[in-house]
Amino acid sequence: MALPRTREEVAAIARLCCAAGAPMTPRGAGTGLSGGALPVAGGLLVDTSGMKRIVSIDAVDRVAVVEPGVVNAELSLAAAEHDLFYAPDPSSQRVCTLGGNVAENAGGPHGLKYGSTAGHVLALEVVTEDGEFLRLGEDDGLDLMAAFVGSEGTLGIVTRATLRLTPIPATVATLLGSFPDLAHACRAVSAMIAAGIDAAAIELLDDLTIAAVEASVFAAGYPRDAGAVLLVELDGHPADVEHDRGRTAEIFERHGALSFEAAQDDAARARLWRGRKGAFGAMGRVAPDIYVMDCVVPRTRLEEAIAGTVEICARHDLRLANLAHAGDGNLHPNLSYDGRDPGELARVLAACGEIVRLCLDLGGSLTGEHGVGVEKSEYIALVFPPATLRFFEHLRAAVAPAGLMNPGKVLPTPRACAEVGGSMRRVRDRVLEVE
């Protein structure tokens, strides 16, 4: 494991690894949920969390230049004195690093309005596997920066990022609606999207999640008798927020809401969000282990996707708690289990495979924000035709021809580039056989 403190040290490490033919796995805070920072092929783990300098904040141009180890939330804290913030807000934002966010194209609840990390990266400095520096996003050539954001550390190591900062909205309103069941809540979400309500976040929690949250230190006062709640955030000019608040209340009522609460002050807002942000932690009360899935479907198919997920888990005799960035169609089914029981783990993995196929059948995709990593690399051949997979292989081989950058992630291709076509085909064949 290497702990570089400067960009030059990162480049020197890459040159050493390249000379030795040793794989490199970049790592930020290690909070990723798809195993992107696991060194599955051995070699050196390159932990950039020590490079945590905010190099500059420019209030006129609304940009920050940061080193990769800066913690997500700390950038927003530093920008606040200029009335700016960094919009992508993964649940782990108090711990996760911006370098990791760039590598994974991290999302978060407010991605609904503000978009995921890719929309906030203006330029990158990257060290490639042979220790060269690349400066991306500043010229009019091919948009290679686009390929690096979300590449899960397979193309290079981010040593510096120029990020877009966003004005802190004048007003924020946080609303909570409770519903008799998931179906009613899902229909309310679809109606909000169809009505064009420009919400900053629309989060969904089901009854099991509510029960876990309310029994934990994250208790937020969610109605315990509800089948589901929707947590909605509106922000912007006070008149716009008030306009959309009224429309949201009306849609909730039309879709059978049992209750409607508008947070009256910052303390109440923080309380409502505490339950959502602490939900994964609270699930620890339910079972010794938890599998947090990440799938995405078109927003009009939310109800079918969640109903299908419930059916799959019931059939496999698994406890399911549903959380979702519902406004984006981004599902996070939480499957609780006891990892000491190999039979139970096998049932979890089988159910996850079925949920993936369900979401793909509904026109969705494999991952909305957690990345492919090692978790889903075997499924990627179900999403894309062979020509796309070959394109990905060519891209990877063009940037990292020795195959030393985080092998085994995104594509199931731990070997050198000349062999990847064959290995990809074998994996695809295997997945299709299982089907």
Place this chain on the structure above:
Amino acid sequence: MSAAAGEIVAPESESEVRAIVAEAAANGTRLAVSGGVEPVAEDRLTLSLAALDEVVEHAAGDQTFTCAAGCRLATLDAAAATRRQRIGLEPSVRHLTTVGGTVAGAREGFIAARFGPVRDQVLGLRVVTPAGELATFGGRVVKNVTGYDGVRLFTGSRGRLGIITQTTLRLRPVPVATLTLVVERGSAAEAVDAALRLRTAPTSHSGLVAAGGTAVADGHGPWLAAVRYEGSDGALDDAARGARSTLGEVHVLDEDDALEQWRGLTDLGAAGSWVTRIRSRPSRLALDVEHLEATAKAPTGCVLDVGTGGLTFVLPEPCDAVAAAVAELSPAAGAANDVITRRLTERLDPAGILSAGVAPA
């Protein structure tokens, strides 16, 4: 395919595109892709996508629109408007512009100040590779990190990596109302400063510019700052009040004048003019444009996109001195970037039928 360099073929389906490209790859015939109906290059076979204009799906509830690459933006606008939706691209010469050309060229509009550049509006692509195969990237969902981001990589690639045959675009709600305000100023620096003050309003805006020279109508200016606010009536009233209190005299444009104003700024540099664009930053725009104006020896038109940092500079005819100044202000791609681009295009397109000789945007 019997057509040759200097001629045009207009396939009517994606499979025909694949067949033409596969044959071109086998023969080493270089292609130029166009949304029009005339050949665009003497030394290449023009492949026109004008006949691929099918609207595949307007999923209003998902705020997405899927269409073939030859579909006109005007068609998209009309369909989206029926559900009070719009695309986050600047209205321009819509009857001429195709969706595929817009994505491949990634021409940014003022509306990027609100919704981001073209690449943020594209959710999914179908692409015919230089080998004549079909590749897909992204999908029809608004949040997706599956695989490398081919959607963004192809956006603005100017056809070098493959031929876009279908796109899925993200739609946005039409705002309750819009309000365009204009203030006149004496210099670029003063106009940029006024625009930055207009930016501080809590009301959302979807366009923020400073414009000067031939971009400003006679009797006005010489420089102006313009903003297009969006929101509820209360938010717009508030923005207008704020602008008057900080900037003094402010012109409020009616709907028709506002449309004309933004279209005029978008289409600055009609046929016959020499247009150059650079990417700058809001804080540098005034300095950059003063440098260019000092270099030019003819009446110029300038639009500074204060919302995104873009600079458009127009001259009646090409000027070497200005071209040199532009090159000085535009960061060049590093050598390592060029190596990667070359390795990628050589792997994708060994015969160079799409990538060889295509100039950067």
